[in-house]
Structures are given as structure tokens and as C-alpha cells.
Amino acid sequence: MRLYLDTADIDQIRRAVKLGVISGVTTNPSLVYKAGWKDYRSAVQDICAMVKGPVSVEVLGQDARTMVDEARAMAAWSEHVVIKIPVCDAGLEAISVLSRESIKVNLTLCFSLNQALLGALAGAAFVSPFVGRLDDVGEDGMALVADIVACFDRYGFGTQVIAASIRHPLHCVAAAQVGAHIATVPYAVLTQMIGHPLTTVGIARFLEDAQKAAGKG
Numbered sequence: 746m747r748l749y750l751d752t753a754d755i756d757q758i759r760r761a762v763k764l765g766v767i768s769g770v771t772t773n774p775s776l777v778y779k780a781g782w783k784d785y786r787s788a789v790q791d792i793c794a795m796v797k798g799p800v801s802v803e804v805l806g807q808d809a810r811t812m813v814d815e816a817r818a819m820a821a822w823s824e825h826v827v828i829k830i831p832v833c834d835a836g837l838e839a840i841s842v843l844s845r846e847s848i849k850v851n852l853t854l855c856f857s858l859n860q861a862l863l864g865a866l867a868g869a870a871f872v873s874p875f876v877g878r879l880d881d882v883g884e885d886g887m888a889l890v891a892d893i894v895a896c897f898d899r900y901g902f903g904t905q906v907i908a909a910s911i912r913h914p915l916h917c918v919a920a921a922q923v924g925a926h927i928a929t930v931p932y933a934v935l936t937q938m939i940g941h942p943l944t945t946v947g948i949a950r951f952l953e954d955a956q957k958a959a960g961k962g
């Protein structure tokens with residue numbers, strides 16, 4: 746399973762990229778608002794230059810034609826740009842146009858197997874089931890990820906499954922267990938994935954013993 750960072754915060758992306766574990770970034774209009782981007786295009790281009798992998802940016806159009814126009818413009822910003830399009834009639838129509846032009850699309854706000862199937866059939870390169878938001882309303886978000894992975898495997902779809910709306914490290918464990926191709930994680934979750942209390946204690950003890958062995962303890 747690969748890891749993407751789910752943020753529009755350029756400092757967080759810079760820090761995460763240094764770790765060498767992040768191969769893409771996903772953003773959405775709420776994350777962009779939170780990050781306070783002034784110049785959308787140059788922010789996306791900076792992120793693409795840092796990540797050198799897929800960077801999802803979302804269209805805001807409400808009809809297929811506007812979505813396609815926005816997507817074509819954004820795809821020209823960098824070879825790494827992936828267009829995020831929500832599931833709806835217009836979105837599917839736009840995906841089918843863009844996939845014929847080899848513009849990669851990430852189907853977003855996906856909450857059912859039917860929606861994922863439609864996205865794959867329309868030609869989406871990625872589908873993003875929102876795990877945490879399903880859990881929030883009492884459904885099993887990770888069960889949906891598992892169903893989509895199994896369905897795509899069964900029918901040989903090349904569409905990759907991004908476990909999104911990840912809220913805690915156990916979501917990442919479960920995403921890996923059910924075979925998600927990618928989990929996109931907030932920076933805070935990435936940090937939580939690194940730490941373990943026994944690692945902290947172990948490092949301190951090794952350091953202490955090494956100092957004793959050197960006669961400094």
C-alpha cells in the first residue's frame with residue numbers, strides 16, 4: 746500500500762516528503778481554504794515539484810462542460826496533477842471525456858460500491874471512498890473499501906482505490922489489511938503512525954546504556 750498526504754499545507758507536505766514515505770498528495774476545497782492559498786496554480790505546482798507524484802486537485806464546476814474545462818486547465822499545470830471530481834451525473838460525464846484524453850481523475854466523495862463501479866466504468870484512475878465520514882454516520886467505512894478492492898480485482902479494473910477520510914492510525918492498518926492501493930492520511934495521522942511508546946523508551950535505554958559503556962553514565 747502506498748501513502749499519500751491529505752493536506753493542502755505546504756509546510757506539512759515539505760516535512761512529510763523528507764521522510765521518503767509519501768508518494769502523492771490529495772487536497773479538497775476545504776483543505777485549500779484552511780491552508781489559505783493565495784495563488785492556486787503556483788501552490789499546486791510547488792507541491793507537484795516537491796512530491797513528484799500524483800497531486801489531486803478538485804474541480805468546482807457544477808456541469809460537465811465546466812468540469813472538463815477546469816480539468817483541462819489544471820492538468821496543464823503539471824504532469825502530476827490528478828483531477829478530483831465528485832460522484833454525480835455531470836461528474837461521470839466529465840470523467841468519461843477526460844479519460845479519453847488521458848487526463849487522470851480521482852472520483853471523490855464516494856460512499857457506495859455502485860458509485861465506485863460507475864467511476865471505474867467511466868474511466869477514473871482512482872476512486873476515493875471516504876472511510877471516516879461513513880463511520881461518522883454509523884456505517885462501516887473500511888468494509889466499503891474492502892468491497893471495492895474485491896470488486897475491482899474480480900473484474901480486472903485498473904482503477905486504484907484510495908482509502909480517504911482517514912482519521913487515525915488504525916484506519917491505515919485496516920486499509921492495508923483489506924488491500925487498498927493507497928491510504929491518504931492527514932499529517933497528524935502520519936505522525937501518529939511513526940510513534941510507539943516502546944520505541945521511545947527503547948531509544949532512551951539504548952542511549953543510556955551506550956553512555957554507561959563509554960564510561961559517561
Ligand code: G3P
Nearest residue numbers: 751771773877878909910
Ligand atoms: O481525502 C478526503 C478527506 O480530505 C476528507 O477527510 O476528515 O474531512 O472526512 P474528512
